[in-house]
Amino acid sequence: MSSETADADTGLTSEHVLLVAMLVIASYMFVESFSFGRSAAYFPRLMSAVTIVGTSLLLVRNYLPSPLYEYVAESSDMMSSYSPGEEEGEGDSDFDPARGRPIPASAFTVFALVAYVLGAYYVGLFWVTPVFVFVFTSWFRLGWISRIALSAAGLGIIYAFMVVMNVNFKQGFLV
DSSP: OOHHHHHHHHOOOHHHHHHHHHHHHHHHHHHHGGGSOHHHHHHHHHHHHHHHHHHHHHHTGGGSOHHHHHHHHOOOOHHHHSOTTOOTTTTTOSOBTTTTBSSOHHHHHHHHHHHHHHHHHHTOHHHHHHHHHHHHHHHTTOOHHHHHHHHHHHHHHHHHHHHHHTOOTTOOSOO
16 A cells, blocks of 8 residues: 555645644643743743644644634745746756756755754844844845845844843853
8 A cells, every 4th residue: 555545545644743743742832831930931831822723723624614714724835936937847946047046945944944043042043033034035035125124023023022021032152
């Protein structure tokens, strides 16, 4: 029996596995957040609760009423819609000389997120966030005004977190 047949028989996809894994991790985070102090528990509890609600909605989306289903199931995949000139089947090819990109968009996204996390650890989230946003929006060729505005918005959001949560995101391991 091939894996496609097995998947068709059980209805289990890699998306289901990922969603269940996220649900389990978020549930663990939510439970463990009660062992933190009141102010320290706020952010992990809030983020894990949002993740639990979101993944639960995605897991049961086929059973939701029509208006809620349309909201939950609507795709907002940036990587498949960033280049309107693409032809069918061209998609995420390895190297496209016309675009001048040596790696697919999905690989860049993974690389950029890993670099963002490592940069935030070593230098500080406050300094890395606007750089990450600018580089990411540049990769997807947004206009200059959008790049600058989104980078400033990222800086504003991280600053608001610093003020509200009273946490110093300007410090990293090295700085």
